[in-house]
Amino acid sequence: MRAITKGNEPACLTQHRATAHSSYQNYAGKDALRVSLVTDQRGLCCYCMSRIVADRQKMKIEHWQSQSDPATQHLQLTFSNLLGACKGGEGGSSDQQHCDTRKGNQSLMWNPATPAHAIEARIRYQNNGEIRSDDPQFDNELDTVLGLNISVLKNSRKIALEAMLKWWQMAKPNKAQLKAKIARYDTGVGELEPFSPVAIWYLKRK
Numbered sequence: 001m002r003a004i005t006k007g008n009e010p011a012c013l014t015q016h017r018a019t020a021h022s023s024y025q026n027y028a029g030k031d032a033l034r035v036s037l038v039t040d041q042r043g044l045c046c047y048c049m050s051r052i053v054a055d056r057q058k059m060k061i062e063h064w065q066s067q068s069d070p071a072t073q074h075l076q077l078t079f080s081n082l083l084g085a086c087k088g089g090e091g092g093s094s095d096q097q098h099c100d101t102r103k104g105n106q107s108l109m110w111n112p113a114t115p116a117h118a119i120e121a122r123i124r125y126q127n128n129g130e131i132r133s134d135d136p137q138f139d140n141e142l143d144t145v146l147g148l149n150i151s152v153l154k155n156s157r158k159i160a161l162e163a164m165l166k167w168w169q170m171a172k173p174n175k176a177q178l179k180a181k182i183a184r185y186d187t188g189v190g191e192l193e194p195f196s197p198v199a200i201w202y203l204k205r206k
Contacts (some may be wrong), residue, residue: 001047001131001148002197003120009079010036017077024067026075028124033061034123037084046083046112047099048153051194053082060085061099064111072092080113088147098147105147110136127200129158164199170205178203 012029016022017040027033034054045052045059052059062085075081110117122133123142128150131148133139141150173181185192185200 001112002049002120002121002200003052003115003118004041004046004083006080006113007036007040012081022077024063027077032156033082034059034084036042039060040113041084042189044078044194044197045086045099045114047085047103048088048148049197050086050153050156051191052084052086057068058087059088060090060100062103064108064113066105066107068105080111083111083113096147096148096152098153100163102147103145108141108145109120109135120197123187125157125201127158129154129160129161129198130155142192154160156195160193160195160198161202164202168203178206 010029010032012032013027016027016029031054032057038052038054039057041052043051043053046062062083063076064081064083066075066076067076072081075077085100086098088099089097090101094102110119110122114120122135124132124134131142133142147153157178171177180199182203185196
């Protein structure tokens with residue numbers, strides 16, 4: 001999971017929100033919204049960091065605060081509440097579902113697109129590819145709400161971490177090279193490699 005820096009919302013979303021009786025269900029600009037979400041997230045799912053593309057058959061538009069909950073329904077067209085998620089094992093067995101598919105209308109403590117939530121400071125990765133948090137509630141949510149520690153995701157993160165360790169051992173980078181590699185991740189543009197935030201998390205601790 002990585003911090004998401006939101007750009008400008010699509011003009012069609014702004015316009016739709018200003019119309020009478022507007023809702024997410026009658027919003028016709030979802031294609032433009034998907035493009036914005038994927039661009040802001042640099043091609044990665046907001047939760048598991050697998051690849052997403054701006055195609056309704058290949059990604060989902062996630063409401064961090066549920067649009068079905070009367071208490072948060074007013075946020076259904078709020079750009080900061082909208083995230084791009086992978087399909088998360090949709091249609092498969094429930095024990096292999098993850099991200100928005102598993103989350104559904106459940107609550108999640110922290111939003112990766114809210115700077116004040118400092119999402120990257122709240123998570124850590126283990127050598128076996130698990131994602132964990134020192135916050136007991138959030139740590140439980142990573143498993144039960146998002147399903148981020150199912151085997152396929154753990155293995156993908158482990159592979160990303162092992163690749164970074166191999167590069168570290170072979171390249172023996174100096175501090176300037178490390179900073180340059182991290183900067184391409186933090187402030188660069190364009191798509192990131194799937195699960196690459198795991199490797200960058202490791203580098204930042206070096």
